[in-house]
Amino acid sequence: MLKENFNDLISFLVVARERSFTKAAAKLGVSQSALSHAIRGLEERLELRLLTRTTRSVAPTEAGEKLVESLGPRFAEIESELVALSEMRERPAGNIRITAGEHAVDSVLWPVLKSFLTDYDDIKVEITVDNTLTDIVSERFDAGIRLGEQVAKDMVAVRIGPDFSMAVVGAPDYFEKYGIPQTPQDLQNHSCINMRLPTMGGLYAWEFERDGRELRVRVDGQLTFNSLRQRVDAAVTGFGLAYVPDDSVSEELADGRLIRVLTEWCEPFPGYYLYYPSRKQHTTAFALFVEALRFKR
Numbered sequence: 001m002l003k004e005n006f007n008d009l010i011s012f013l014v015v016a017r018e019r020s021f022t023k024a025a026a027k028l029g030v031s032q033s034a035l036s037h038a039i040r041g042l043e044e045r046l047e048l049r050l051l052t053r054t055t056r057s058v059a060p061t062e063a064g065e066k067l068v069e070s071l072g073p074r075f076a077e078i079e080s081e082l083v084a085l086s087e088m089r090e091r092p093a094g095n096i097r098i099t100a101g102e103h104a105v106d107s108v109l110w111p112v113l114k115s116f117l118t119d120y121d122d123i124k125v126e127i128t129v130d131n132t133l134t135d136i137v138s139e140r141f142d143a144g145i146r147l148g149e150q151v152a153k154d155m156v157a158v159r160i161g162p163d164f165s166m167a168v169v170g171a172p173d174y175f176e177k178y179g180i181p182q183t184p185q186d187l188q189n190h191s192c193i194n195m196r197l198p199t200m201g202g203l204y205a206w207e208f209e210r211d212g213r214e215l216r217v218r219v220d221g222q223l224t225f226n227s228l229r230q231r232v233d234a235a236v237t238g239f240g241l242a243y244v245p246d247d248s249v250s251e252e253l254a255d256g257r258l259i260r261v262l263t264e265w266c267e268p269f270p271g272y273y274l275y276y277p278s279r280k281q282h283t284t285a286f287a288l289f290v291e292a293l294r295f296k297r
Contacts, residue, residue: 008042009071011035012050016060016068093122094285100145101131102228103245104272108161108293109145116292123285131226136276142286143276151275160293161271166207167246168266169258171238180261181241184208184217191240192219193231206243208265215265219243232258271295 015024015035025032043050050064060068100109105127113125128134128141136144151157168187181187187206195204203224205216221240225231232249235242236257242249246266252258274293276282 008038009067010075011038012042012064013068013072013075015039015051015058016064019058021058091122092120092283092285092288094283095124095126096143096286096289097126097128097141098143098145099128099130099134099136099139099141102129103248104145104161105129106228107164107245107247108272112160112293116289120285120288123289125289142282143274143290145272145274148270148273151273154278155275156278157273157275158290158293159271159295160274161295163268164271165246165266165268166243167249167253167260168206168241168243168262169232169235169249169253169260170241171236171257172259174235174238174240175259175261184215184262184265187217187219187241190219191221193221193234193240193242194219194224195231195243196224196226204243208262209267210265 011024011028011030014027015021018024018027021032021035025035028035039051048063049061050067052059052061098109109127117123117125133146133150134141134144136142145160148157148159168181174191178190181190184206192206196202197204203218205218208215208217219241223231223234223239225234228244228248231242231244232252234240235244235249236252241261246260249258249260253260274290
């Protein structure tokens with residue numbers, strides 16, 4: 001019976017975790033109909049209903065919850081043991097799943113990965129570009145990248161990038177037409193390119209600091225983006241002022257397509273950290289990945 005149920009139990013755990021046949025089928029690489037058939041067969045053999053299905057949601061029944069609680073840790077332990085066996089290979093190998101924001105990927109992750117993956121061609125890295133504060137444990141990521149102040153206290157945090165600061169920038173033509181703001185409060189009289197926070201759903205209030213004084217300014221304008229590149233391009237095009245990491249506009253500032261203002265209000269702050277659960281057993285491949293990313297002053 002164990003052999004007959006083993007794959008179906010794994011399928012059930014994924015469906016229960018994802019609360020969706022669509023998402024579970026995508027993760028398992030099978031069709032939704034095949035997955036539904038497997039779960040139905042498991043329920044028939046156990047003579048128990050494990051999932052409650054509606055047109056909009058899927059949730060474990062009481063029996064299903066008990067099965068998740070008892071089997072989930074055991075399968076995780078088996079997976080951990082298989083990972084440990086893979087360490088006996090002569091060449092480091094394995095899969096690493098990372099979640100990071102757009103700027104972190106462009107500025108610190110991808111530049112390192114290009115040489116890292118060339119050196120270790122048996123290591124596979126999956127990167128999910130996501131500006132939300134993803135729960136890496138529940139989403140089964142090996143690690144995430146965030147600013148230091150956003151890393152939870154129970155995580156191991158490894159600094160992987162230098163300090164940087166934010167920059168208020170605009171095109172020369174824009175400043176010629178509308179003038180230069182002298183204080184952060186002046187931004188409320190300018191057209192600004194907003195960013196919507198994916199986690200909270202609201203618009204990001206621009207944050208400033210000078211000599212220990214902190215200010216948050218809510219701005220307005222024609223455009224709102226949740227991506228960095230479009231905000232920079234919109235500023236270059238003259239649609240308004242953008243508030244972006246300073247290193248993301250270094251070329252535009254150097255060639256004069258953008259001008260930086262309010263510099264004295266944009267103080268440097270600690271950069272990005274790689275973070276991961278301390279209790280999880282990690283592979284040699286992951287340890288090499290962490291060391292490659294570690295910031296060296």
